[in-house]
Amino acid sequence: MTQSIAGTGVPVTSRASWREKLAAATPFIVLVPSLVATLIYVFLFTAWTIYISLTKSAMFPVATFQGPKAYFDLWANARWNIAYNNLFLFSIFYVLGAMGVGLLLAILIDQRVRAESMWRTIFLYPLAVSFVVTGTVWGWLYSPDSGIQMLVRSLGWSNFNFALTTSKDTAIYAIIITGIWQSSGFAMALLLAGLRAVDPDIIKAAQIDGAGPFRTYTRVILPTIAPIFIAVMVVLLQFAIKTFDLVVALTAGGPGLSTTFPALYVYDMMFQRGQIAQGAAAAMMILAALAVVLVPYSLWLVWRRRREASNG
């Protein structure tokens, strides 16, 4: 690394005193601890996990290499299949649901309603709450004898069924609904910011062109904020892929195995069942899922930026 007075590009000659060289190197030196820590965390830990996934580790890490066997075992495992099916289902409904609700709320608030900050505060507070708290409380609400079901039945609708967590088939929907409840405020906040950033002249032009509110939204406003939709979707997908706290608090993966998720599978394999290699393999699968979401998105962002720059 050529020494230079950082920020100016003026090179420090070798005849500069050691003090000047130290000053030139200070920024780098100060950065080093965080840099090293982060690089270890990002690369070394990942490499280590990859390594373990390729060994015969069970209760404890061992150095016996067994190649990709753990991955094959993983994909043959019925429980893992349930886990990533759940993830798939959850991701679709959770992302679409949170974005849909968020968009609705954003459009409503955008109609120049009064007490806007009050609405925003109400819809956003779940973000400040841990998924654990949300899961615990909603778990109580889903209880058949004292939760929402009991309340609605006592009001007269005796066939109302909201005990989603008690049944293997419906428990996943409990997680989806609670997830949407937690995250739609987030989608709303970002979409509202996007709506606010639309050039007001475009809206006026659409008015003069004779477009009603619906047409203005669907053909003019929403397409203009399409990048924000994508950004929100990417963030929500990340949340979905990493889902752990919510499930543990709400259903603990049950009833039975019906709401197990990849993140729970990793935890189980590593710390309950003593199958570290498989757990590591599952962790790599989670990373792969994230990469599938993030890499195209990053490339798309870069491509977009380049195209905008060249258009001027």
Next chain:
Amino acid sequence: MADMAVANVATFDAEAAGARRRWVAGRVVIYAILVLFSLVYLMPLVVVILNSFRDLPEINHNGLIAWPRSFSFDSWFQAWGSYCVGGTCQGVKGNFFNSLAMTIPATIISTALGAINGYILSKWKFKGSDILFGCMMLGVFIPGQLALMPWAYLLGKIHLTNSVYGLILIHCVQGVSFTTLFCRNFYVNIPDDLIKAARIDGAGFWRILWKIILPISPPILIVTVIWQFTGIWNEFLFGVIFTSGTQQPITAALVALGSGGLTVHAYNVASAAVLIGALPPLLVYFLGGKYFVRGLTQGAIK
């Protein structure tokens, strides 16, 4: 503004007869939907708050979502000091303080490091600094699951297993990526000319940091602190794996308390415990509301 344009049409439409009725009807629908959603959003919070003041028999009799017909502070005292959680019967106060002891130092350290790193990466660029920044940023996206085994090994080696200090270390290392990203994106917008002028005046690295950068940093520091505090306090995975029993942060204690929600237990005490665990970030949110949102819109859309 979109709202202004629509409202403008609305305002002047209102002058024609019949159109006014339609406009008012529109407003009613809008507010009705907002109120409906507000109820859905607030309901869990209100239920928990109310239940923390009710007697258990009354809850069991009238259900969780009912107007309170009893009132006592008992559950709060129990939740704080005497309820049996995770093997000991000392309530969650220990866990609460564990969370505090973990979150505050980790927040301060990761934010401070993030600010300094952000300053370096935006104003003191050197060859390869952009690549290094990119690598550091990856830390934001790494799933925690990848780090479990390595941390277990590392913490074992330095004898920090089952300790708050271990958690502080974890959160600092994992948080630095995020705080650096945030602060750097903020500092990039400070004109470079400001730094150059300072250098011509003879200021060096530390002096510029102290005299120029820090004084204009409060907005981003507040956002970062809020975001970090909330994230670290609410974190569960590492808390539950790397500590146990009395050393656990409150999120892990709550899960032990709630145990999946299917078994019958003391709803009132549990509600109080949940509130104890949720209150600090909620307070931060209510007090720092606009900074929260600012952090969202700045940081989430990378």
Next chain:
Amino acid sequence: MSSLTIRNIFKNFGTVEVLKGIDIEAKTGEFVALVGPSGCGKSTLLAMIAGLESVSRGEIYIGDRLVNSVAPKDRDIAMVFQSYALYPTMTVRENMLFGMQSRGVPKAEQVAAIERVSSFLQIQALLNRKPGQLSGGQRQRVAMGRALVRDPQLFLFDEPLSNLDAKLRVEMRTEIKKLHSRVGKTTVYVTHDQVEAMTLASRIAVMHQGSVQQFDEPQTVYDRPANMFVAGFMGSPAMNFIPADLVADGNKTAVSFKAADGSMVKLALYNGAGDKAPGRRVILGIRPEHLFRFNDDLKAQKPGIATLTAPVELVEPTGAETMAVMRVGDLEVLGRFDPDGAPRTGENITLGVDMAHACIFDPETQRLI
């Protein structure tokens, strides 16, 4: 083809009165410019004509129709915005089609209109591009195309050239003028640039603080400004203002003020202005281009010439002309001179002041006398 009538228009935003009694009209095919500094209300007035803002009091007629409560889309108008407001996610063609689709115009007509307008504006090659891929001038033309496709009664322009760089602005200004002469629609054009207003409009409405200061043809507004605001706003560099007294000078009236050397100067008023009674304070307004280096030929060419001696403090050659800052009493006065024989710094120049073009203003009301 129709005209526009604005009668006694008032507009409040809450308690703030933004427009205070506007009365202007545009005849069919006329190009009217609304010009004034920021905050004078011109954009608000345009928005009200378009129907984007409601009317607090007064009437707006497009043709014979009272349009106060008519929706923008039904007013038969088209508008070009400062930022062009092209729909960024649609192609140029889709941009132009959008309005017709919203109004349910038959497909065949839509295609015909696009054909007609795109060949008229020479933008056929751009039809499949998106606004982000166009240059500033191209976007301007597409915005006009979107307006033309409507074939409206009234064209509204809201500072369409402000976002362009200086050179492009001059080019596009000429294009707009050519367009107007070919298409011949009634046009209302808002700008803060008085040069644009002068070059484009057949009549100018100069606005200030919510009211129309003067509504007349460009040359009239320039030569006989109704008040000191109009006089100072129109024309660059601005008119010189010299406080003076009206005194008798033989059988004529003259303005009298102190020169740089302390002596009192008298400049005789020229025809028509001579019937102003002496004995009051006034403000003399004289434009920089009406100051000349005095020579005897000048008097023959310009009968209204009066002389004045002033020291030259600063000289600014621009190539095409030379500006000179001269001292009159305690004031600085600006003059525009031919580069040949221009004043020199430090010279005590004898000026010929063309009093035929001088304006006399009342100091209290600031109006032209």
